[in-house]
Structures are given as structure tokens and as C-alpha cells.
Amino acid sequence: MSQKTAVPAADDLSRARDGDDAAFSRLIEPLRRELHAHCYGMLGSTHDADDALQDALLRAWRGLAAFEGRSSLRSWLYSVVTHACLDSVRRRGRRALPVDLGPSSERAVVDAAPRGDVAWLGPYPDATLAEGPLSPDARYELREAVELAFVAALQHLPGNQRAALLLFEVLGFSTAEIATMMNTSRAAVNSALQRARVIVAEKVPSPSQQQTLRKIDDARRREIVTGFSSAIERGDADALVALLTEDVTWEMPPLPHWYRGLEAVTDFAVRVPLTCGSWRHLPTSANGQPAVGCYLWDDDAGAHLGWSIDVLTLRGDRIAEVTSFIGPDHFALLGLPASLP
Numbered sequence: 001m002s003q004k005t006a007v008p009a010a011d012d013l014s015r016a017r018d019g020d021d022a023a024f025s026r027l028i029e030p031l032r033r034e035l036h037a038h039c040y041g042m043l044g045s046t047h048d049a050d051d052a053l054q055d056a057l058l059r060a061w062r063g064l065a066a067f068e069g070r071s072s073l074r075s076w077l078y079s080v081v082t083h084a085c086l087d088s089v090r091r092r093g094r095r096a097l098p099v100d101l102g103p104s105s106e107r108a109v110v111d112a113a114p115r116g117d118v119a120w121l122g123p124y125p126d127a128t129l130a131e132g133p134l135s136p137d138a139r140y141e142l143r144e145a146v147e148l149a150f151v152a153a154l155q156h157l158p159g160n161q162r163a164a165l166l167l168f169e170v171l172g173f174s175t176a177e178i179a180t181m182m183n184t185s186r187a188a189v190n191s192a193l194q195r196a197r198v199i200v201a202e203k204v205p206s207p208s209q210q211q212t213l214r215k216i217d218d219a220r221r222r223e224i225v226t227g228f229s230s231a232i233e234r235g236d237a238d239a240l241v242a243l244l245t246e247d248v249t250w251e252m253p254p255l256p257h258w259y260r261g262l263e264a265v266t267d268f269a270v271r272v273p274l275t276c277g278s279w280r281h282l283p284t285s286a287n288g289q290p291a292v293g294c295y296l297w298d299d300d301a302g303a304h305l306g307w308s309i310d311v312l313t314l315r316g317d318r319i320a321e322v323t324s325f326i327g328p329d330h331f332a333l334l335g336l337p338a339s340l341p
Contacts, residue, residue, distance in 0.1 A: 009027065009073075011023075012024075012026050012027050013027060013073065016061075016064055017064050017065050017067075021061070024061055024064065027073065028057060028060075028077070031074060031077060032053075033128055033129065033130070034130070034134060034142065034171075035053055035056075035077065035078070035081050036049055036050075036053050037049075037124075037129060037142060037145065037146055038078065038081060038082070038085075038166060038170075038171070039052045039053050039056075039081060039084075039085055040124050040146060040151070041145050041146065041150075041151055041154055041162070041166050041170070042082070042085035042086075042088075042089065042154070042159070042162055042163065042166065043085055043088055043089065043092075043095070044094070044095030044121045044122065044151055044152070044154070044155050045095055045119075045121070045122045046122055046123070046124055046125065046333050047122070048088060048092065051088070052081070052084045052085045052088050053081065053084075055084045055087075055088075056077075056080050056081040056083075056084035056085075059080050059083075059084060060076075060077055060080045063080070071177070071180070075173065075177055075181065078167065078171065078173070078181060079180075079181035079182075082163050082167065082181060082182065083182075085159070085163070086159045086160070086163060089159035089162070090159065092119060093119060094119070094155040094156070095119050095120060095121040095122070095155050096118055096119065096120060096121060096155065096253075097120070097121050097152055097251055097253060097258075097323070098251040098252070098253055098255065098256050098257065098258040099249070099251055099258055100152075100155075101115075101118070101256050102256075104249070104257075104258050104259055104260040104261075104264060105257045105258065105259055105264065105268075106263075106264050106267075107264065107267050107268075108259075108267050108268040108270075108271040108272055109255075109257040110271060110272065112255045112256065112257050113255075114254035114255055114256075114326070115254050115255070115256045116254065118253075118254065118256070120253040120254050121148075121151065121152055121155065121253065122325060122330065123286040123287060123291070123309050123311055123323075123325045123330055123333070123334070124146045124151075124286060124287050125286060125333050125334050125335065126143060126146060126285055126286060126287060126288050127285070127334075127335065129142055129143055129146065129288070130142050131143065133172070134170065134171055134172060135171060135172025135173075136172065137172035137174075138169060138170055138171060138172040139169040139170075140169055140170045140208075141208075141210055142170065143210050143288035144170075144208045144209070144210050144288065145166065145170040146287050146288055147208060147209045147210070147287050147288050147289060148287050148289065148311060148313065148321075148323055149203065149204045149205060149209075149313070150200070150204050150208075151287070152203070153199060153200045153202075153203035153204050154166070154200070156199055156203065157195075157196050157199055157200075160182065160184075160188075160192050161192045161193075161195055161196040161199075162196070163178075163182060163192075164178055164182070164189050164192040164193050164196060165192075165193060165196040165197070165200065167181065168189075168193055169193075175189045175190055175193075205315075209287075209288055209289050209313060209314065210288060212314050212315065212316070213289075213290075213314070216314070216317055220317055221290060222283075224243060224290065224312070224314070224317065224318075224319065225283050225290050225292060225312070226283070227239065227242075227243050228240065228243055228292065228310075228312065228319065229279075229281035229283070229292055231243070232269075232273055232274060232279050232281070232294075233278075233279045233280065233281065235274045235275060236274075237266060237269060237270050237274055240266075240269055240274070241262060241266055243318060243319050244262060244265065244318060244319050244320075245315055245316075245318045245319065245320045246261070246262055247260065247261055247320070248260075248261070248262060248265050248319060248320055248321065248322070249265070249320070249321045249322070250265050250268060250269075250321075250322040250323075250324070251321075251322075251323055251324070252308070252323075252324040252325075252326055253323075253324075253325060253326065254326060254327070255326065265322075276296070277296050277297050278296070278297035278304070279294060279295065279296060279297075279304070280295045280304045280340050281293060281294055281295065282295070282336055282337075282340075284309070284334050284335075284336060286309060286311050286334060287311055289311050289312060289313060289314075290311075290312045290314070291309055291310060291311045291312060291334075292309070292310045292312070293306065293309055293331060293334065293336040294306075294307050294308045294309070294310055294324070295307060295339065295340045301339065303339040303340060303341050304339060304340040304341075305328065305338070305339045306328045306330075306331040306336065306337070306338050306339060307326065307328075308324040308325055308326045308327070308330075309324070309325045309330045309331070309334060309336075310322055310323070310324045310325075311323045311325065
């Protein structure tokens with residue numbers, strides 16, 4: 001605001017109620033990133049999160065005059081955003097990964113066709129996410145709440161259970177606050193939480209990726225990412241296998257086939273990525289996890305074009321899961337170039 005004194009939040013609220021959109025933007029901006037992450041947790045897609053947040057902020061702007069201040073502005077905004085996400089869940093259903101569609105393949109499926117009839121889970125840019133929990137009452141850190149396993153598990157829950165779990169265990173709201181936000185009873189919130197916790201406990205491994213990464217020093221983490229990238233660039237199956245756990249999985253939405261175990265993953269790797277052309281890679285991060293932007297040579301373009309974002313899930317200092325999100329659209333989301341010369 002140039003050199004003027006910052007406007008107090010109470011003054012901004014008053015001005016926003018009077019139609020000052022700049023004041024409204026100042027109120028929203030400190031919360032925008034966490035609100036967006038909440039939308040992603042609910043919807044499993046960055047694009048859907050963009051749409052839901054835009055819809056919710058428009059609702060909030062139009063309804064701000066009715067905000068009476070009985071709750072905090074933050075909790076009121078989360079109520080508006082959550083309802084926008086619930087509307088989206090009802091329209092679009094849930095997002096999936098290949099592991100949700102059927103059993104793994106024992107041998108590489110070459111030239112598999114992508115499934116366009118499935119709404120796929122997508123990666124999430126995590127560069128500006130806060131570290132640690134958002135509330136002293138939260139069970140999960142914000143970065144844990146966007147980890148692939150956690151968001152994939154949420155997709156197996158009805159919308160009300162997703163909302164209750166995120167609001168209580170990630171954002172630290174009380175059951176009474178959540179009941180008010182969702183226009184329901186505390187008993188209904190407690191029931192939704194109980195059911196949601198059972199599914200999440202079944203599907204989310206422990207420890208979380210944040211806990212795992214804190215036990216690996218930065219140098220070793222870089223070695224894993226660099227080793228994964230260079231093994232693929234050299235076509236070195238032995239070097240790749242040395243980085244993987246025995247029960248490693250590899251999946252590639254929007255392709256429906258996926259692989260489990262060293263034998264199946266090695267067969268896939270040897271027959272597809274290690275021999276399909278010239279690769280280059282850029283290290284990045286997504287979903288609070290190490291990731292790699294993968295670029296494949298294209299003769300017509302005369303360049304390496306963005307092919308997939310490979311998100312790595314670690315167990316100890318080995319790779320337990322590779323999730324390759326295929327498609328050039330993912331690169332811009334993570335701030336990566338579309339091609340490498």
C-alpha cells in the first residue's frame with residue numbers, strides 16, 4: 001500500500017461491506033493459500049480447487065453484508081468455501097488413481113490408451129504452503145493434508161465426511177464450530193468424523209511423508225531424486241532398481257494400468273521409460289513430496305517436451321511409490337517450463 005499506514009482489519013471489513021473490493025482482497029489474501037489447499041483436499045484437483053475457491057470468494061463478496069461477526073471471519077470464509085466444495089463434489093463425484101480401478105498388471109502394457117472417462121487425481125503445487133500445523137488443535141500439518149496418500153484416501157469419503165475431517169483434524173475447528181459451518185448437529189459431525197477416520201486409517205500409511213522426510217537429510221534426498229532421474233536418462237535399470245523398495249508401485253494417470261513389486265515395475269521400466277527415447281529432468285516438489293519434471297525428446301519440436309510430473313513417495317531412503325501424472329498441463333501448475341531446448 002505504498003507508504004500509507006496499513007488499514008486495520010476492522011476498517012477493511014467495514015469498507016468491504018460498503019463495496020470496496022480492494023479492502024475485500026486485503027482481508028482474503030492472508031488466507032488464500034490455505035483456503036486453496038482446503039479446496040484441493042476436498043476435490044483432489046488443482047483446477048477444481050481454483051474453480052471452487054473463485055466461486056466461494058464470489059459468494060463471500062456478495063454475502064459479506066450478512067456476516068454478523070458472531071464467528072471469526074476465517075471460520076465464516078471456511079464455511080463458504082466448504083459449501084462451494086460440497087456443491088462441486090455433488091456435481092463431479094470423486095477423483096481416482098489407477099490403483100482404485102482394479103488389480104495391478106504383472107507385465108508392462110505397451111501403448112496403453114488413456115482413460116478419458118475417469119476423473120483423475122492431480123498433483124498439487126506446494127511451494128508456498130506453510131510448514132507445520134495451522135492450529136494447535138490440528139492433528140495433521142498442512143503439508144500432510146496435501147500428501148498423495150491422504151488426498152487419495154479422502155476421495156473415498158462422502159463429501160460431508162471429507163469436510164468434517166479436514167475442518168477438525170487439519171484446520172483445528174471444534175465440532176461445535178463445524179456443526180454451525182455445515183448446518184448440522186454436533187452428533188452428526190462426530191459420526192462423520194468417526195467414519196472418516198476408519199477409512200483414512202486403512203488407506204494412509206504411517207509415518208507420513210513429512211515425518212519420513214524429516215529423518216532424511218537434504219543431501220540424501222537430493223541423491224534419491226538425482227539418482228532416479230539419471231537412471232532413467234541413462235536407461236540404467238540396475239541403478240533404478242537399487243532405489244526402489246521390494247513392494248514399490250508405479251502408476252501413471254490417465255493410463256489405467258499400474259504395477260506393484262520389483263519384478264513388475266522393472267519389466268515396465270525396461271520396456272517403457274528406460275527405452276522410449278531421450279529424457280531430461282528437473283527436480284521439483286508436489287504434494288509436500290519430492291517430485292521430478294520429466295521431459296521427453298520430440299523430433300518435430302526439436303526439444304524435450306514436458307511429459308509427466310513424477311511424484312515420489314519415500315519409505316526410509318527408498319522409493320516406495322512413483323506416481324507419474326502424465327500431461328503437459330501439470331508443468332505450468334508447478335512453475336516448470338513447458339519444454340527444454
